[in-house]
Amino acid sequence: MILKTPLMAMPALGLGTWPMKGAECERAVESALSLGYRHLDTAEMYGNEEAVGAALARSALPREEVFLTTKVWFDKPDEASFHDAALRCLERLRQPHVDLLLVHWPSPGMDLPGILSALAKLHAAGLAKAVGVSNFPPALLRRALELAIAPLACLQVEHHVMLDQSALLAVTEPAGMVLTSYTPLGKGDVTEHPVIQAIARRHGATGAQVALAAILARGRVAAIPKAAGPERQRENLGALSLRLSPQDLEELRALPGDRRFVNPDFAPDWAA
Numbered sequence: 001m002i003l004k005t006p007l008m009a010m011p012a013l014g015l016g017t018w019p020m021k022g023a024e025c026e027r028a029v030e031s032a033l034s035l036g037y038r039h040l041d042t043a044e045m046y047g048n049e050e051a052v053g054a055a056l057a058r059s060a061l062p063r064e065e066v067f068l069t070t071k072v073w074f075d076k077p078d079e080a081s082f083h084d085a086a087l088r089c090l091e092r093l094r095q096p097h098v099d100l101l102l103v104h105w106p107s108p109g110m111d112l113p114g115i116l117s118a119l120a121k122l123h124a125a126g127l128a129k130a131v132g133v134s135n136f137p138p139a140l141l142r143r144a145l146e147l148a149i150a151p152l153a154c155l156q157v158e159h160h161v162m163l164d165q166s167a168l169l170a171v172t173e174p175a176g177m178v179l180t181s182y183t184p185l186g187k188g189d190v191t192e193h194p195v196i197q198a199i200a201r202r203h204g205a206t207g208a209q210v211a212l213a214a215i216l217a218r219g220r221v222a223a224i225p226k227a228a229g230p231e232r233q234r235e236n237l238g239a240l241s242l243r244l245s246p247q248d249l250e251e252l253r254a255l256p257g258d259r260r261f262v263n264p265d266f267a268p269d270w271a272a
């Protein structure tokens with residue numbers, strides 16, 4: 001399933017790579033690509049861009065068949081440092097471009113117009129085919145959309161069946177952006193919820209497949225579950241062929257929607 005917008009064509013299900021590094025990360029990416037994954041998520045901060053790039057090179061897949069995302073960390077708060085860091089990402093990945101380049105987190109002191117200018121320059125130079133942001137709360141996302149020189153194609157945030165992101169979807173949908181769900185399995189925890197397990201039994205599916213299918217059913221929403229080994233990678237891919245019923249979706253909507261797994265001390269005020 002490919003999410004097509006005027007700005008990019010992103011496979012709806014990708015492989016998250018945090019916190020894998022080195023040989024473990026290379027093995028996971030190689031296995032995912034051989035199973036049919038065509039979307040990889042990495043970041044400067046993960047310390048695994050070399051491994052992701054090496055596995056991608058070894059796969060010998062045509063470059064245009066794989067959608068590659070990376071992100072620049074928030075300690076690059078101005079145009080020059082952000083631009084330079086993005087070039088270093090490409091060097092580590094050994095790639096001429098990425099398909100999506102994201103601002104990893106906002107920070108209180110960041111020069112937002114400067115960073116958006118860096119994104120636009122990298123985009124214009126063909127080094128980032130599309131650009132976007134991650135972990136931006138609604139008001140800041142609206143401000144970024146107003147200031148953006150290169151249009152923002154994607155918002156990456158935590159989203160799963162127990163973290164409703166309606167306030168952000170109300171911004172991304174009219175803007176034509178894809179919302180990419182990170183931590184879509186709630187680190188594995190939400191897959192065990194009794195409501196999810198009951199729905200899974202009705203379909204002969206697994207809790208993880210239900211959790212992922214629920215996200216993908218929302219439309220312009222992607223998911224990047226991390227799974228180190230081929231069994232769970234294959235299981236998670238199976239979500240693409242699971243069709244949840246209106247009743248399933250209603251039961252899932254009734255779950256508490258405020259469970260957040262990623263909330264570091266540098267996180268923004270999520271309600272802002």
Ligand SMILES: NC(=O)c1ccc[n+]([C@@H]2O[C@H](COP(=O)([O-])OP(=O)(O)OC[C@H]3O[C@@H](n4cnc5c(N)ncnc54)[C@H](OP(=O)(O)O)[C@@H]3O)[C@@H](O)[C@H]2O)c1
Nearest residue numbers: 016017018182183184185186187188208225226227228232
């Ligand atoms: N933009 C950001 O700030 C940000 C923040 C966090 C994450 N991310 C991205 O999002 C990706 C995914 O998020 P995440 O790693 O935090 O959480 P996640 O994908 O929700 O959960 C990963 C955990 O679930 C387990 N798992 C995988 N498949 C499973 C299955 N079928 N059944 C049960 N458990 C399963 C994994 O274990 P095994 O690997 O051992 O199988 C791992 O422990 C990251 O890898 C990263 O690329 C981005």
